[in-house]
Amino acid sequence: MFIPYSCQQITDEDIAAVTAVLRSEYLTQGPAVAAFEQAFAVRHQVAHAIAVSNATAALHIGCLALGVGPDSRVWTTPNTFLASANCARYCGAAVDFVDIDPITRNISSAKLAHKLKAAEARGALPCVVIPVDFAGLPCDMREIRSLADRYGFKILQDASHAAGATYLDCPVGSAWADLTVFSFHAVKVVTTAEGGLLATQDAALAEKLRLLRSHGMTRDPAQMEQVPEGPWYYEQQELGFNYRLTDVQAALGTSQLARIDTLGIQRDALAQRYDQMLAELPLRLPARQADRQSAWHLYAVEIDAQRTSARRVDVFKQLRAAGLGVNVHYIPVHLQPYYARLGFRRGDFPAAEGYYDQALSIPLFPALTYAQQDQVVHLLGQALQDCA
Ligand SMILES: *Cc1c(COP(=O)(O)O)cnc(C)c1O
Numbered sequence: 001m002f003i004p005y006s007c008q009q010i011t012d013e014d015i016a017a018v019t020a021v022l023r024s025e026y027l028t029q030g031p032a033v034a035a036f037e038q039a040f041a042v043r044h045q046v047a048h049a050i051a052v053s054n055a056t057a058a059l060h061i062g063c064l065a066l067g068v069g070p071d072s073r074v075w076t077t078p079n080t081f082l083a084s085a086n087c088a089r090y091c092g093a094a095v096d097f098v099d100i101d102p103i104t105r106n107i108s109s110a111k112l113a114h115k116l117k118a119a120e121a122r123g124a125l126p127c128v129v130i131p132v133d134f135a136g137l138p139c140d141m142r143e144i145r146s147l148a149d150r151y152g153f154k155i156l157q158d159a160s161h162a163a164g165a166t167y168l169d170c171p172v173g174s175a176w177a178d179l180t181v182f183s184f185h186a187v188k189v190v191t192t193a194e195g196g197l198l199a200t201q202d203a204a205l206a207e208k209l210r211l212l213r214s215h216g217m218t219r220d221p222a223q224m225e226q227v228p229e230g231p232w233y234y235e236q237q238e239l240g241f242n243y244r245l246t247d248v249q250a251a252l253g254t255s256q257l258a259r260i261d262t263l264g265i266q267r268d269a270l271a272q273r274y275d276q277m278l279a280e281l282p283l284r285l286p287a288r289q290a291d292r293q294s295a296w297h298l299y300a301v302e303i304d305a306q307r308t309s310a311r312r313v314d315v316f317k318q319l320r321a322a323g324l325g326v327n328v329h330y331i332p333v334h335l336q337p338y339y340a341r342l343g344f345r346r347g348d349f350p351a352a353e354g355y356y357d358q359a360l361s362i363p364l365f366p367a368l369t370y371a372q373q374d375q376v377v378h379l380l381g382q383a384l385q386d387c388a
Pocket residue numbers: 054055056057080081083084132158160161183184185194195196
């Protein structure tokens with residue numbers, strides 16, 4: 001028996017949708033991408049959705065569209081996947097981090113406020129801040145918005161974990177941020193195998209992103225700088241990329257998106273069951289917040305060192321040996337050798353480091369059965385006992 005930490009759910013409908021595209025005229029740049037963007041925009045209540053090849057590409061062109069360049073500063077959280085910081089480096093910008101709130105494990109809005117104040121005094125404010133909705137729990141977007149308005153930075157929300165999540169009763173991506181990025185990598189809540197998307201209410205930003213997604217090139221005569229030389233004419237206006245999603249992937253995405261509410265309910269029910277069954281163990285469980293609903297991409301616990309001597313590494317090894325695909329999210333980005341060479345070191349962001357030292361992601365995905373979940377709880381309890 002092996003239970004992974006995450007597992008995609010592919011139905012017969014998904015397979016039929018993909019097969020239909022494979023039998024159609026277009027494998028890419030056909031109608032399926034626009035249909036996926038439209039369905040995503042409706043579900044998340046945004047005016048513009050731009051699908052791209054993956055969320056890393058989305059973060060990259062998101063930074064460019066928001067004006068990030070070699071003279072810019074971009075801030076994010078250390079408790080994230082590498083891409084949330086790398087995107088700014090692609091643009092030549094300087095990256096810095098803001099420590100997390102140990103309860104939500106998201107960027108701390110209080111520490112952000114503090115750091116902005118100090119940066120203002122030095123004349124070193126960031127132009128973009130990238131909050132990340134860790135595990136699917138939305139960040140303190142109201143507080144971050146008010147700081148953005150006060151200090152003049154743009155918000156590029158990395159909601160790679162948070163498709164379908166809500167904050168103050170609005171879908172993530174529909175309000176507060178200037179731009180919101182989603183990932184459809186196979187382990188994420190909704191998948192296109194590889195894929196990403198940028199959501200925005202801003203038409204001008206959306207137009208820029210569509211150019212950057214495809215070589216900086218347009219075929220729309222209404223957008224052109226020069227007079228079209230003929231019906232074949234296309235025009236490159238920016239230095240863009242090939243970051244397009246295929247129609248095959250988009251068809252899978254649209255089919256998956258039709259189930260997003262059910263998938264979210266299943267994940268939430270499993271998370272609630274973990275909350276109850278793990279309550280007596282020496283663990284710190286993921287927080288729930290009354291004003292927001294997590295998408296439950298991950299269920300990450302912390303081994304509570306004040307209540308047990310069990311070490312995370314030993315618990316991890318025992319669970320892996322027992323067939324549980326446990327994982328660790330995330331090694332704080334600033335501790336990576338690449339970022340250490342830029343001057344960061346252990347001790348810079350103690351809350352993210354303290355969380356990381358004890359963190360363990362346990363299996364959570366819609367097809368996880370109650371029997372499997374019981375097994376996870378049993379094995380985890382046993383490992384905590386054996387390793388203490
Ligand atoms: C998965 C992930 C990404 C990158 O997504 P890809 O689609 O794999 O490029 C970025 N940020 C976070 C927080 C992620 O979890």
